[in-house]
Amino acid sequence: MQIGIIGSGAMGSGIAQIAATASHATLIFDNNPGALHRSAEKTAAGLEVQVQKGKLSKDEAERILGNITYVSNLSACSNCELIIEAIVEDLDIKKTVFRELEMIVSKTCIIATNTSSISITSIAAACETPDRVIGIHFFNPAVIMPLVEIIPAIQTNEETLKKSCEIIASWGKTIVKAKDTPGFIVNRVARPYYGEAFKIMEEGLADMATIDWALKEKGGFKMGPFELTDFIGHDVNYAVTESVWSAFYFDARFRPSISQKRLVEANFLGRKSGKGFYDYAEGSIKPEPLKNETLAVEIFERVLVMLINEAADAIYMKIASPKDLETAMTKGVNYPKGLLAWANELGIEKTVSILDGLFNKYHDMRYRVCPLLRVMVEKKTQFKFV
Ligand SMILES: NC(=O)c1ccc[n+]([C@@H]2O[C@H](COP(=O)([O-])OP(=O)(O)OC[C@H]3O[C@@H](n4cnc5c(N)ncnc54)[C@H](O)[C@@H]3O)[C@@H](O)[C@H]2O)c1
Numbered sequence: 001m002q003i004g005i006i007g008s009g010a011m012g013s014g015i016a017q018i019a020a021t022a023s024h025a026t027l028i029f030d031n032n033p034g035a036l037h038r039s040a041e042k043t044a045a046g047l048e049v050q051v052q053k054g055k056l057s058k059d060e061a062e063r064i065l066g067n068i069t070y071v072s073n074l075s076a077c078s079n080c081e082l083i084i085e086a087i088v089e090d091l092d093i094k095k096t097v098f099r100e101l102e103m104i105v106s107k108t109c110i111i112a113t114n115t116s117s118i119s120i121t122s123i124a125a126a127c128e129t130p131d132r133v134i135g136i137h138f139f140n141p142a143v144i145m146p147l148v149e150i151i152p153a154i155q156t157n158e159e160t161l162k163k164s165c166e167i168i169a170s171w172g173k174t175i176v177k178a179k180d181t182p183g184f185i186v187n188r189v190a191r192p193y194y195g196e197a198f199k200i201m202e203e204g205l206a207d208m209a210t211i212d213w214a215l216k217e218k219g220g221f222k223m224g225p226f227e228l229t230d231f232i233g234h235d236v237n238y239a240v241t242e243s244v245w246s247a248f249y250f251d252a253r254f255r256p257s258i259s260q261k262r263l264v265e266a267n268f269l270g271r272k273s274g275k276g277f278y279d280y281a282e283g284s285i286k287p288e289p290l291k292n293e294t295l296a297v298e299i300f301e302r303v304l305v306m307l308i309n310e311a312a313d314a315i316y317m318k319i320a321s322p323k324d325l326e327t328a329m330t331k332g333v334n335y336p337k338g339l340l341a342w343a344n345e346l347g348i349e350k351t352v353s354i355l356d357g358l359f360n361k362y363h364d365m366r367y368r369v370c371p372l373l374r375v376m377v378e379k380k381t382q383f384k385f386v
Helices: 010-021 033-052 058-066 091-104 120-124 158-170 191-202 208-219 225-232 234-247 258-265 293-316 322-332 339-346 348-362 371-379
Strands: 003-006 026-029 068-071 082-085 110-113 133-138 147-152 174-177
Touching (some): 003 010, 010 033, 010 068, 058 068, 082 158, 091 110, 120 133, 133 158, 147 158, 174 322, 191 225, 191 234, 191 293, 208 225, 293 348, 293 371, 322 339, 339 348, 348 371
Parallel strands (some): 026 068, 110 133
C-alpha cells in the first residue's frame, strides 16, 4: 500500500520514516524544495546514528530510506491509499490542500490530518467526500513516541475509522480513539499540569524550583512543569493552551498564564533560546528548591486533583473511553500512572474535597468539580478502566 505524507517538517519526516519502516512505499511532498532536502538529510542522518549505535543494520537503514520518495509534485500521490497531512497549522491552507488532494486521489483513499488543534470536522467540511477524512495525531518525535490519537470527524464513516486504526496499529503504534473536541485527549487533559503550576508560582505560594521538585518527588513525574515547558518551548506550549482555552469558549479551567505569555513576548522560549523560566546560559546556577514536605504535598495534590478533574470531565463528556484515557496519558506524556488509577489511589472523596476547598477559596470556575466525581462520591464508586 502506498502512503503519502504532505509536509516534510518535523512531524511529516517522522511519520514518513515510520511508514517506510513498516515496508510501505512512502511518498513525501512539500511545497518548499529546501524543506524536502532537509527532511531527506535529517532522516538519513538519524538512521545513520542508529546504525552507528548498533541499533539498526546498514541493510535495514537502506531498506527504510529506499522506501521513501521525495516528490515536488502533489500529483505523484495519486495512487496512495492513505495520505497523512502534516503541514503548517492553518485551517485555510489545510482546506486548500485537502481540496487539491481530492482531485488527485481515488474515492477510497483516506485523507488524514495530523493537526494538534484544528477541528477535524472543519477540515473534512472542505471536501466533497468528507466521510474519508480523519484525524491521525502523532506525538513529537513521531518515530519514538508510541501513542497515536485517532479522531473521527462527525462526517467520518466507520470504514475510514476501522481502516485507519488497523493501519496505524500495524505500524506498531498504540492507538486511542478521541472525540473531535479541542485538544483531543492528551492536549486537553494535560493542561492543568502547566496551568495550575504556573498559577501557584504567580500567587507566590512557591517558586518554580520548589514546584518542579514537588511534582517529581511526590508525583514521580519525569520533569516538573517549568522544566518541561522550557523543554517543549513556550511558543509551542502557550499556543496550545491558548487555542484550547479559546476553543472552549474561554473556560476558566484552561486560562493561559500571563507569566508564560511574557516569556513568549520576550522570546525567552526555553532551552532552544537559552532562557525560559530557567536560565541555560553557561555558568548560570539553577535555583534550589525549598524542600518542605508539607508544602510539597500541598503543591502535588493541588496539581494532581486538577488533572484528575480534567480526566474525569473527559470521561463524563465521552471524549474517550477510560481505558484509552489511561493509555493516552501514560504513553502520550509519560505520566507515571493513569489519572483514573491515581484518582482511585488518592480517593475520589479526597479529590472532591481538595477541589471544593480551592473553589471556596477562589470562587473561580476553574475549580468546579466534574459532576461525575460528585456522583462517584455519593455512590462510593471508583473508576474502572480495564
Ligand atoms: N511539532 C509538534 O510537536 C507537533 C505534534 C503533533 C502534531 N503537530 C502538527 O503537525 C503539523 C506539522 O507540524 P510540524 O511541527 O511538523 O511543522 P513544521 O513547520 O516542522 O513543518 C511543516 C511543513 O509543511 C510545509 N508546508 C507548509 N504549507 C504547505 C503546503 N501548502 N503544501 C505542502 N507543504 C507545506 C512546510 O514547508 C514545512 O516543511 C501541524 O498541523 C501541527 O499542528 C505538530
